[in-house]
Amino acid sequence: MSRSIKAHLLLVLITLIWGSTFVLIKKALEDSSPLILNAVRMSLAAILLGLFYRKHLVRMDRAALRAGAVVGVFLYLGYALQTAGLRLTTPSKSAFLTGISTVLVPVVLVVFWRTRVQVWRAVGIALAFAGLFLMTVPAGRQGLADFAKVNAGDLLCIGCSVAFAFQIVFLGRATQRFPFEQMAVLQVAVAAMLMILSTPLLEQPHFRLTPAVVATVLVTGILGTAVAFTVQAWAQQFTPATHAALIFTLEPVFAWLTSFLILQERLGLRAGAGALLILGGVLVSELLGQVARPDRELAAAPMGR
Numbered sequence: 001m002s003r004s005i006k007a008h009l010l011l012v013l014i015t016l017i018w019g020s021t022f023v024l025i026k027k028a029l030e031d032s033s034p035l036i037l038n039a040v041r042m043s044l045a046a047i048l049l050g051l052f053y054r055k056h057l058v059r060m061d062r063a064a065l066r067a068g069a070v071v072g073v074f075l076y077l078g079y080a081l082q083t084a085g086l087r088l089t090t091p092s093k094s095a096f097l098t099g100i101s102t103v104l105v106p107v108v109l110v111v112f113w114r115t116r117v118q119v120w121r122a123v124g125i126a127l128a129f130a131g132l133f134l135m136t137v138p139a140g141r142q143g144l145a146d147f148a149k150v151n152a153g154d155l156l157c158i159g160c161s162v163a164f165a166f167q168i169v170f171l172g173r174a175t176q177r178f179p180f181e182q183m184a185v186l187q188v189a190v191a192a193m194l195m196i197l198s199t200p201l202l203e204q205p206h207f208r209l210t211p212a213v214v215a216t217v218l219v220t221g222i223l224g225t226a227v228a229f230t231v232q233a234w235a236q237q238f239t240p241a242t243h244a245a246l247i248f249t250l251e252p253v254f255a256w257l258t259s260f261l262i263l264q265e266r267l268g269l270r271a272g273a274g275a276l277l278i279l280g281g282v283l284v285s286e287l288l289g290q291v292a293r294p295d296r297e298l299a300a301a302p303m304g305r
Helices: 003-020 022-028 034-052 054-058 062-086 091-099 101-113 119-136 140-148 152-177 180-202 211-235 241-263 269-288 295-300
Strands: none
Touching (some): 022 211, 034 054, 034 062, 034 211, 062 091, 062 152, 062 180, 091 101, 091 241, 101 119, 101 152, 101 241, 119 269, 152 180, 152 211, 152 241
């Protein structure tokens, strides 16, 4: 199995992890405010990664430190803006607007790095984006009318999607130059530090060590953060940024599957069509997008997540 195939499969795996933790996080938020929960899980992940990769950190230079810090800032901004925006808008809007990062990744690459995006990848992104729309935007005139109204929370969620798009791109480019182990530790550590500093400013933190909170911190801290962001850092060495962003659109699909299995939540026809479009978009990009891979896209894409 080639490294590229392994990278794609591992990105799907961490997306499955992120999507499957939705139910757990939702339960934990009954006993904890969002930012403090993220601060605790990221701090745990940063400590574990720091201990595991301590030998790699000893050899880190200033250039690597700067690159990792930049990725960490965008990772923090993504989570912080998403959380702040969710307070002021609906969950469906937040999910859809956050998913815009899928489209923004190729835009960022084209505008800032003059990268060419292969046609079938663009088609796959369009299909996945349409699927995301169907899964998150309410049906009917009334639902569409409510969704069309823009408020401060919507703008914050758009800022979140921009931050995540830059995080995907900068992480990949950083790992072309520096060991992925260093980038994995740095991005999580910087995000954790900023999360701790900003929590008292952005929310009224409360945190109770209930079984649900403890389970969420352990699962999301170890699997959803430490393992997931390390895998992402490794995998993007061999996967273009546009592919990584596209694979991440599977998160709401996995979130629904988990809700269906655990909470018996039903998927309507509209949302089901959306899930199929997302899957179709990923398959189109993965199968047809391999026919012609522009060297410039691979050169500018993340080569070391």
